[in-house]
Amino acid sequence: MIRFIIRRLVLLVPVFIGLTLLVFTISHILPGDPVKLAAGPQASAEEIASLTREFGMDRPLPQQYWHYASGLLQGDWGQSVLTRRPVAADLKIYLPATLELVFAAIILAIVIGIPAGLLSAITANRWPDYLIRILSLASIAMPRFFLALVLQLVFAMSLAWLPLNGRFPIIDLPPPTVTGMLTLDSLLAGDWLAFTTSCEHLLMPALAMSLSPLATITRMMRASTLDVLQQDFVLTERALGLSQSLIILKYVLRNAFSSTLTVIGLYIGWLLSGSVLVETVFDWPGIGLYATKAIVTQDFMPVMGVTLSIGFIFVLVNLAIDLLYGVINPKVRYQ
Amino acid sequence: MALLSIENLHLSIQSFDGEAQILNGVDLTLERGEICGLVGETGCGKSLTGLSVSKLVSSPPARYGQGAIHFDGHDILGHSENAMRALRGRRIGMIFQDPTTNLNPLFRIGEQMIDVALHSMGANRWSRSAQREARERSIAMLERVGIHDAHNRLDDYPHQFSGGMRQRVLIAMALIGRPDLLIADEPTTALDVSVQAQILKLLFDIVREDNIAVLLITHNLGVVARLCTHVAVMYAGRIIERGIMADVFNNPSHPYTKALLGAVPTQKTRKGTLQGLGGSVPDPYLPHEGCRFAPRCALAEARCREAVPPEADLGHGHGVACIKAGVSA
Ligand SMILES: Nc1ncnc2c1ncn2[C@@H]1O[C@H](COP(=O)(O)OP(=O)(O)OP(=O)(O)O)[C@@H](O)[C@H]1O
Numbered sequence: 001m002i003r004f005i006i007r008r009l010v011l012l013v014p015v016f017i018g019l020t021l022l023v024f025t026i027s028h029i030l031p032g033d034p035v036k037l038a039a040g041p042q043a044s045a046e047e048i049a050s051l052t053r054e055f056g057m058d059r060p061l062p063q064q065y066w067h068y069a070s071g072l073l074q075g076d077w078g079q080s081v082l083t084r085r086p087v088a089a090d091l092k093i094y095l096p097a098t099l100e101l102v103f104a105a106i107i108l109a110i111v112i113g114i115p116a117g118l119l120s121a122i123t124a125n126r127w128p129d130y131l132i133r134i135l136s137l138a139s140i141a142m143p144r145f146f147l148a149l150v151l152q153l154v155f156a157m158s159l160a161w162l163p164l165n166g167r168f169p170i171i172d173l174p175p176p177t178v179t180g181m182l183t184l185d186s187l188l189a190g191d192w193l194a195f196t197t198s199c200e201h202l203l204m205p206a207l208a209m210s211l212s213p214l215a216t217i218t219r220m221m222r223a224s225t226l227d228v229l230q231q232d233f234v235l236t237e238r239a240l241g242l243s244q245s246l247i248i249l250k251y252v253l254r255n256a257f258s259s260t261l262t263v264i265g266l267y268i269g270w271l272l273s274g275s276v277l278v279e280t281v282f283d284w285p286g287i288g289l290y291a292t293k294a295i296v297t298q299d300f301m302p303v304m305g306v307t308l309s310i311g312f313i314f315v316l317v318n319l320a321i322d323l324l325y326g327v328i329n330p331k332v333r334y335q
Numbered sequence: 336m337a338l339l340s341i342e343n344l345h346l347s348i349q350s351f352d353g354e355a356q357i358l359n360g361v362d363l364t365l366e367r368g369e370i371c372g373l374v375g376e377t378g379c380g381k382s383l384t385g386l387s388v389s390k391l392v393s394s395p396p397a398r399y400g401q402g403a404i405h406f407d408g409h410d411i412l413g414h415s416e417n418a419m420r421a422l423r424g425r426r427i428g429m430i431f432q433d434p435t436t437n438l439n440p441l442f443r444i445g446e447q448m449i450d451v452a453l454h455s456m457g458a459n460r461w462s463r464s465a466q467r468e469a470r471e472r473s474i475a476m477l478e479r480v481g482i483h484d485a486h487n488r489l490d491d492y493p494h495q496f497s498g499g500m501r502q503r504v505l506i507a508m509a510l511i512g513r514p515d516l517l518i519a520d521e522p523t524t525a526l527d528v529s530v531q532a533q534i535l536k537l538l539f540d541i542v543r544e545d546n547i548a549v550l551l552i553t554h555n556l557g558v559v560a561r562l563c564t565h566v567a568v569m570y571a572g573r574i575i576e577r578g579i580m581a582d583v584f585n586n587p588s589h590p591y592t593k594a595l596l597g598a599v600p601t602q603k604t605r606k607g608t609l610q611g612l613g614g615s616v617p618d619p620y621l622p623h624e625g626c627r628f629a630p631r632c633a634l635a636e637a638r639c640r641e642a643v644p645p646e647a648d649l650g651h652g653h654g655v656a657c658i659k660a661g662v663s664a
């Protein structure tokens with residue numbers, strides 16, 4: 001187990017070297033000059049030249065890369081040309097916000113999708129199944145930003161049950177930062193009011209974001225449950241008198257879930273990199289918004305920082321999922 | 336009254352190709368202590384007959400027509416799922432062909448076995464003392480089927496056992512409730528030849544000790560000759576000959592049985608082909624009248640095709656469904 005984790009972590013090193021190289025190269029061969037953009041239309045040639053020198057962009061690319069990579073190891077993620085803020089400091093604020101959103105979305109998708117898929121399978125081709133299938137098809141077809149707008153219209157504007165957007169009211173006191181995720185931090189601080197406030201803000205964006213993974217998990221779960229129900233061991237379990245509920249909720253569930261698990265890992269990466277739409281609609285201060293701003297101004301360092309951290313989290317999440325898979329599936333564990 | 340009696344059982348299966356008549360009037364009885372071998376070509380309906388006894392055939396797509404199954408006073412086909420659960424694992428045990436697929440790979444042997452034991456005891460799953468008792472019974476039963484160090488092996492997963500050992504576990508699970516009837520559907524077909532005999536001996540030692548009636552579905556006539564008290568020969572969804580094993584083997588009276596027994600000694604004949612028997616199994620999707628063996632039967636004549644031949648009794652319960660029963664071929 002420990003050796004497995006270490007081996008996987010060691011494997012991360014070449015992955016990250018590759019990732020930084022790739023992102024670095026792509027962002028530097030793109031046409032356009034970020035410094036020019038940052039300096040503004042009125043800047044003189046000398047001003048631009050001095051800025052370029054200040055950010056080290058006059059040096060040859062390999063040297064720039066070396067500078068960046070060695071900085072990373074010391075926790076220096078570079079600096080935004082536009083705001084001049086260190087990228088690491090920005091990420092510390094924006095990344096947890098997005099992570100909180102993505103985790104909430106995936107938890108929603110799991111908590112709803114697993115039972116829905118299971119129910120769909122055991123009522124296959126009867127009305128609960130039809131209903132669930134139609135709903136999941138509809139939610140795959142419906143664009144996320146559209147659902148986001150509908151949610152806002154209904155729950156924030158008409159019913160006024162939930163706040164329209166934002167992450168935490170400015171006038172309220174946020175919990176002391178530990179993880180940067182407000183829900184967790186307020187729980188850690190034992191601040192119940194802050195917890196409910198942050199949950200209220202989190203609910204709608206998380207729901208909007210969970211739609212697509214929810215639909216996929218439901219469909220995967222339905223398919224794998226149907227598959228498991230055909231297995232010989234289910235017949236044996238029935239033939240020896242185990243109750244239908246025990247068979248489904250204990251024996252079939254674990255088998256079906258283990259094949260749904262990999263999709264969940266992939267989805268976390270997908271949500272992380274595609275959070276910008278939902279963040280925009282709900283004015284959620286996450287890395288999606290941050291990265292988009294950086295991309296349009298060709299601000300390399302934040303873009304690279306975001307890409308690397310998403311890659312890093314994606315790999316970690318999938319490592320965790322592999323470990324979980326090993327917990328569920330003994331055959332994998334002993335290999 | 337017989338422990339198990341299947342009377343004129345009809346079963347059809349609905350599929351994309353239409354409705355297939357799978358069982359066409361199966362008649363079979365089994366008394367306590369009897370071991371009946373059920374033999375017949377692939378696809379003739381042996382497994383579906385066995386599953387029907389525990390009402391495990393899912394309908395739809397299957398549909399029962401005429402006929403009934405009685406097990407110790409219970410009208411099986413009329414029973415609800417709950418009523419059936421009270422019989423399964425307690426009064427009727429089952430073993431299937433492939434031990435690698437019949438154990439759940441994600442759960443420890445002990446976990447699966449204890450759940451079966453708890454059900455067979457009729458105990459509350461959440462009671463600690465019942466759990467402990469179920470565990471002890473499981474260990475005892477595993478020891479009985481020859482699994483050493485059973486209390487440690489309860490914590491092992493199926494893939495940590497060999498095929499033969501897994502089948503022992505499944506035998507233990509099927510018999511832990513001390514059933515009156517065991518249905519064993521080709522229990523050794525998927526095993527290495529070297530362990531087949533071992534497993535069969537083990538199974539039949541327990542069955543005789545506990546006086547359990549057995550319906551043994553098999554392709555192996557040698558096994559029937561060695562272990563069974565009775566035999567029933569099935570063809571195209573019907574029992575065409577049945578009786579005490581020695582009677583049927585010494586005096587096979589249906590042309591199909593004769594062909595089947597004739598096929599035994601030659602080891603070269605491929606599985607599924609019968610010596611001196613051309614043609615193949617009839618298509619269950621096609622409508623039919625009369626004796627279904629007629630197209631392959633050397634003795635067939637016009638009247639064979641007119642009506643389904645009734646079962647003639649040759650004495651001592653030796654029944655033959657052929658109008659020429661007793662006539663030598
Ligand atoms: N779910 C199903 N749908 C359609 N046809 C089925 C289904 N299950 C079984 N059958 C058909 O019913 C017939 C009898 O099947 P059964 O499994 O009882 O045969 P069997 O005598 O046990 O054969 P084998 O010796 O190969 O195990 C076969 O022709 C099979 O194709």
Ligand code: SF4
Nearest residue numbers: 626629632639657658
């Ligand atoms: S009834 Fe006729 S066709 Fe059928 S087995 Fe007997 S002789 Fe052959």
Ligand SMILES: [Mg+2]
Nearest residue numbers: 381382383520
């Ligand atoms: Mg079969």
